Amino acid sequence: MGVKLVFLGKLADLAGAPEREIEAPLDWSALVEALEGPLGDALESDKVKLAVNGTLLSEKAALFANDGDEVALLPPVSGG
Amino acid sequence: MTATKLRCCRLSAGAEPVRDIRLLDAPFAPGAYVGPFTNANPGLGGVATFVGEVRPDDGVTALELLHYAPLTLAGMEVLADQAFARFDLMGLMLLHRVGVMYPGEPIVCVSAASRHRRDAIQSVDFAMDHLKSDAWFWKREQRADGWHWIEPRDTDHADLARWN
Numbered sequence: 001m002g003v004k005l006v007f008l009g010k011l012a013d014l015a016g017a018p019e020r021e022i023e024a025p026l027d028w029s030a031l032v033e034a035l036e037g038p039l040g041d042a043l044e045s046d047k048v049k050l051a052v053n054g055t056l057l058s059e060k061a062a063l064f065a066n067d068g069d070e071v072a073l074l075p076p077v078s079g080g
Numbered sequence: 081m082t083a084t085k086l087r088c089c090r091l092s093a094g095a096e097p098v099r100d101i102r103l104l105d106a107p108f109a110p111g112a113y114v115g116p117f118t119n120a121n122p123g124l125g126g127v128a129t130f131v132g133e134v135r136p137d138d139g140v141t142a143l144e145l146l147h148y149a150p151l152t153l154a155g156m157e158v159l160a161d162q163a164f165a166r167f168d169l170m171g172l173m174l175l176h177r178v179g180v181m182y183p184g185e186p187i188v189c190v191s192a193a194s195r196h197r198r199d200a201i202q203s204v205d206f207a208m209d210h211l212k213s214d215a216w217f218w219k220r221e222q223r224a225d226g227w228h229w230i231e232p233r234d235t236d237h238a239d240l241a242r243w244n
Contacts, residue, residue, distance in 0.1 A: 008148050009218030010229040054150025072148055078219040078230040 003065045006072040007039075011048070014039040024067040028060060031071070042075065049074045095123070097164060098171030098193070101156050103147060105179045110189040113175060121171040121193035128200035129191040130208055136183035142222040144180045145187070152178075152216040159210050163192070166206065167199040174207060176217070209239040 003026045007015040014037075022034055035043050042048050050057045051072040052065055065071050098120045100113070110131045118127050134143050147153075156174050163172055171193040181187055190207045194200040213236030220229045 006148070009146060009220075013229075051148075051151060054154070056151070070150075072150070074148070074151075074216070075218065076232045077213070077215065077217055078232055 001067045003067070004070045006070060008072060009075045009078070011039065011042055011073050011075050014042060024065065024069070026063065026065040026069075026071065028063040031063060043073060047076045095170065097169065098173075099160055100171075100173040100175070101153065101160055102175050103153055103156075104175055104177050107181075107185050108175065108177070108189075110175070110186050113173065113189060114191050117171065117173045117191050118193065123195075124170055124193040125195040126197040126200045127191060127193045128197070128204045129189065130204050131186055132188040132208075134181045134183045134185050134187055137221075139223045140183065140221045141224075142180055142182055143187070144220050144222070144227070145176075145178050146218045146220075147178045148216055155214075155216050156211075159207060159215070162210075163203045163207055167192075167194065167203040168196070169194050169199055169203055172203065172207070174211070176211065176215075178217075206243055209242060212236060213240050 001024070002021045003024045005020045005022055007018055007020070012018045022031075032040065032043060050060050050063055051074060052063065053070055057063060063071070098117065100117060110129070114127075114129050118124070121127070156176065160172050160174060163169060169192055173189070173191040175189040177185070177187045188208070188211060190204050190211070192200040192203040192207070194203070213232070218229070220227045
């Protein structure tokens with residue numbers, strides 16, 4: 001089943017798709033390793049936040065996701 | 081349900097606050113919501129409403145607003161909690177469009193009802209500043225050469241700082 005990555009906003013363009021399945025369990029270093037190029041750069045930027053199953057992480061390095069979890073990559077919001 | 085009923089029946093309690101927090105995925109007529117919202121707040125002293133529409137900027141043919149379901153609506157509920165805590169409100173309505181919109185279409189409608197005008201007016205201002213800069217929406221606009229993501233603006237932070 002794996003972990004579902006969800007790319008919001010322009011990160012979906014960088015990823016080439018709004019979602020991607022990735023092997024579980026997933027921690028921060030595995031995610032950094034899995035995402036290359038501009039998407040990887042964006043992930044490591046302070047402006048991009050992570051949420052696991054709808055809960056925002058205060059520290060991205062604390063990421064840990066299991067089978068069936070959803071990890072969202074959230075770029076800065078552009079306002080309503 | 082039981083808890084709601086108990087709250088309603090408690091003799092010492094005032095009227096329950098009216099909350100209407102929604103994401104809308106199709107064009108809407110603000111008046112169709114503001115009327116019933118106003119009627120749901122009997123005894124109000126004032127109701128303030130702001131409606132934002134898609135501006136017909138040069139070259140922009142459409143606007144798309146994306147959201148993330150697990151965060152966006154929950155964040156709007158937290159914003160409503162903050163408004164109720166900060167102002168003396170009877171009711172608050174936050175309506176926000178998502179999806180593709182065209183110039184002239186409503187994108188947001190905030191309405192607040194209170195006993196005294198300033199709480200209604202200020203809570204609408206407060207909610208709008210937060211919806212514009214601190215809510216989970218991503219926006220892109222369509223021009224002749226395709227879609228372009230809108231980056232956050234510096235003024236958004238200044239708008240938020242007004243309420244610190």
